[in-house]
Amino acid sequence: MRMMLPIGMLLGMMGLITPSSRADETTPLTEMNARFRAIYARAGSLTLKPDSPVILLEGDDLVLLHHGERKVERAIPKGYHDRKAISHLPLGLVVLLNEVGPMGLTDADRTDLTEIRARAEAAQRYLPKLGWTGDLLARQEKIFAASIAFIDRALQKGAPPAAEIQQFARDMAPLVMSNAAESTALQIDGMHSIVRKWQKAMPPEEWKKLTVVIVGAQMPRKGNLATQYFAKLLNEPGEGRRIIYAESLWEEPKALRLLATHRVDRKVAVAFFNDDERMHRDLLDDAAKDYLAHFDWNK
Template sequence: MDPASPSPPPEPPSEVARAVALEPADPLSVLNQAFRDAYAARRDAVLSRMGPVIAQIDDVLILRKGGQRFEAPARTRRYHAYKVVTHVPLALYVLLAQQPEALDEDTRVRLRTLRGLITASRDGFEARGLPAEALGRQHRVLDASLALVDDVLRAGRVAREDLATFIHAQVPDLLKNAEDAARDQIETMHASVEAWKRQMTPDERGQLRAVVAASHMSRPGNVATQYFTLTLGEHWEGRFHEESQHPGKRVLSSEATFDEAAAFSLLATHVLDARTSSGIFGEETRMARDLLADAAERILAEMFKKAPEPEPS
């Protein structure tokens, strides 16, 4: 689907959903909406009074400070060049790994399309300003990919051993592309953030928070989260981990939220919930988990005669 195309209208609620949900005119529905409105108003007030906050959303860093909004790059176009080339052999492997040995027509069409796109992309790489070593690497990956496509189309079949040889031969270049993409993002972000920090007072730098838009799959070891964790002096958990979401943290991941307002709203929600939870329950993290979570654990332990087994740290 074209990402620019409008989203389809939401499906109407099913008969079961209508039977379970409160009617909009039900006094309880009205009361619940009043709670939501009050909470949203307080969250907006918290955000307006917070110190400087930075959101990383795709290629852009957004700073809100003192009622003003600023933008700076989080990456350059080199990041995308490395990432797209890395996707090419991965796409070919995914397309062909589960393919019966004899190509079906759909796969033939996809391979021909990919061949044209790879060729068109390869011819323009000299103008992208990559270092000589990196430029040679992109050509090497794309040329190997083209050779595989041509061999498969010519033979009309996929040889499993040839596919395995192809993808394993690409791994060193793919990992080097990943390293160069990570370096581009980290160095670009660092230049942007340091320029902003130089314009802040020591007190503002001490209050600075960050929120990172990340998909669920990319949260462990997310580049931006690791960077902000270090530059803001938090506990760095490294490449295998999702950085802690403890209320005291100055860095948050906004999972599957790539909207500026939603990202900043999440940060304010995090702060407001910690304050509210501490005041009501005497536990700062209580509202960071489902309000039903503790009761659910007790009920399930009794129902299934089983105790929870947390992962070893």
């Protein structure tokens, strides 16, 4: 059984069609190009072959599309999000106070700080319910105590100077990064337990055809944890042939649409250039480098 996902190709993703690619008039050339676009769109109907599995990371979930079935398992545990939420407290304070204007705290700023303080105290009281002990619990208590004290200082004396904000951030950084290190282990261990289970249930020849689509935001794309994990697992250099980062494509059909684009591009790149990665960069890349190397900037 094949899973058919008819789609209209996102031509802009491969750089062939951009928002400004339009003609002022209809000519035989524009009509020919319109026909090309229709053919390209039709080529983008994504067919998931039964023996070519796809794994998607969508938020907290790993999704396996294989043999016409869709399996979903939660990969990122609650402990990851608990540490993340606590770490966001000092990060949020630095963001807020760094944006205070020359006139000092506004009424809206004071309202934000007061509300954050109330929520921080409530979260601090919730800590014992997490069952954390030792260094883990002590670290969170330090974050809460320092953050609440910093809020009180701002409410009483006004916006802290930049040097004080920076010192607060530097004091919090080791605690935040310790939380980040533990969250990293939780996410990777969670993903790996699921992926290994799926791998063991899959014939080796089908596993070799696996493609991974990671749905994520723009900022964490560089050095992305999931990309690093799957690159190690599949012995790939990173994004490319078997690992695709679907930036800000939060709906599964859109992420699969990007996968279709990559597959079409790869075939075109091999046909024209004998390089399956060539269409994953601007077609004008090499020519632009050559032209700019000798460009007369004074003309």
